[in-house]
Amino acid sequence: MKPPKLTKLELQIMEVLWTRGPSAIREIQEAFPKRNRPAYTTIQTTVYRLENKKTLRRARKISHAHIFEALITRNAAQARLIDDLLALLGNHLQPVMAHLIESRRLTLDDVREAEKALLALGDNPAGNERVKEQQP
Secondary structure, three states: OOOOOOOOOHHHHHHHHHHHOOOOOHHHHHHOOOOOOOOOHHHHHHHHHHHHHHOOEEEEEEEOEEEEEEEHHHHHHHHHHHHHHHHHHHOOOHHHHHHHOOOOOOOOHHHHHHHHHHHHHHOOOOOOOHHHHHHH
């Protein structure tokens, strides 16, 4: 099952849980930079929405504080974002690749790692001959 769409604030809250592990609402709120820190009630409401979306859950209760933990992985959330972006672009990867190259965010090392991943999947769209020629 695909993870639900997450807003920017929801992703930021999930990032706190992925980084710090199970946390109370106050701990989540305090993980945000002091400047532009959302109000406690904003974090609380958003955490409850995430709970309804089944992306996190109440793991336990300490005194009056509920401790929440992530139910989806960072990779699953990132995959959903990327899938949504590609759908927005008509499932064309070329504009994304062109932007990454032009903005110098895509390096040759990134390309080599991607090629290794494709080979590991047994899915080499360029053909195995090209790769074999480059190997000693």
